[in-house]
Amino acid sequence: MEDRLKALAEEARRELSGAPDAGAVETARVKYLGKKGELSKVLGGMGKLSPTERRALGEVANSVKDEVERLLADATGRVQDAALEAELHGPKLDVTLPGRGRPPGRRHPVSRTLDEVVRVFARLGFEVATGPEVELDFYNFQALNFLDDHPARDTQDTFFVDPAWLAKRPSSPVLLRTHTSPVQVRAMLGRKPPLRIVVPGRVYRRDSDITHTPMFHQVEGLLVDRDVTFGELKGTLSAFATAFFGKGIKTRFRPSFFPFTEPSAEVDITCVICSGKGCRVCKGSGWLEVLGAGMVHPNVFKSVRYDSADVTGFAFGLGIERLTMLKYAIDDLRLMFENDARFLEQF
Ligand code: DAH
Secondary structure (H helix, E strand, O other), rough: HHHHHHHHHHHHHOOOHOOOHHHHHHHHHHHHHHOOOOOHHHHHHHOOHHHHHHHHHHHHHHHHHHHHHHHHHHHHHHHHHHHHHHHHHOOOOOOOOOOOOOOOOOOHHHHHHHHHHHHHHHHHOOEOOOOOOEEHHHHHHHOOOOOOOOOOOOOOOOOOOHHHEEEEEEOOEEOOOOOOHHHHHHHHHOOOOEEEEEEEEEEOOOOEEEOHHHEEEEEEEEEEEHHHHHHHHHHHHHHHHHHHHHOOOOEEEEEEOOOOOEEEEEEEEEOOOOOOOOOOOOOOEEEEEEEEEEEOOHHHHHOOOOOOOOOEEEEEEHHHHHHHHHHHHHOHHHHHHHOOHHHOOOO
16 A cells, blocks of 8 residues: 555656646546545545554655645646746737727716706705605695696596505595605695795606607696795796806796796797897797796695794796706707617717
8 A cells, every 4th residue: 555655645646746837637536536536445445454554654645645635736836936037038028909998878968967957956945855756646736726727637638656556545536746846735735934945856747759758757846935926936047058068058937837826937049049039949039938927826825834924935847858958959859768878879
């Protein structure tokens, strides 16, 4: 057995001195020192020996094992050095090659407009408020003075949440909010006047064509205080138009109707495409409609228990996608939702 061990050591010396790479060194390690390796095989026969013979053989076996370990360490060092050497003499790194780009991500145009609108109103002293997208009919319609048979409640416009889901709330229909105006109601119910808020958020309508998507974004505004006038509404929105679109933009208020404001107005700005001369986008009028606004209706104050003898207020609502399209001269709403990197990287 001793001869066999010495022969093993000799074999390992030969094999490892010629090992070409790390793989060959690992193969040799398994072959000699592995659980089922050569050394274990020889030592497996030790049971038949007398104690004295066993001790003598054990010593030889240990020294063979030590040697093989040393040989493995040497061989590993050698193949690593060789690999490094080969790399140094291999093909050179061409530092003149252009780098591989990592295109930076960009904010979506809708997010940019949302932030910018909020920033403009923040400078005018408005705070941000938010509310749920899944809303009760009460906040979305009832408290905003929509009569029960108001056409906006029609299933044509509103996504209702399946009543079968709503066993817990049979009293008020649950829907996806069709505008950000319900947050006016939530804010007033939660706080006492004075109040000055803007509400950015998603809204939903059953509408889908070139100029409508089932989900879009609005920013709502509400200001309530003593002696708030329509003049202040005009001043505020004109200041907004100038800050957002630039100097030289004029605003125009046209009478309109919303259930929750009286009087109500639709607000136009000078056409940003033709500067008011008249073009295809403004249909020759020189004006573009950008938002709805008005003085808060007394019935709305009543439903939030504000005293309209004591306070007045104005509100407005604007569509973010529309503002974005006008600001960046984008002619197709669908581009906003297709996530085409070639479109998005232009911002
Ligand atoms: N909620 C209206 C809509 O979605 C927009 C609006 C109009 C909001 C007038 C207002 C307002 O606060 O005063 O069409």
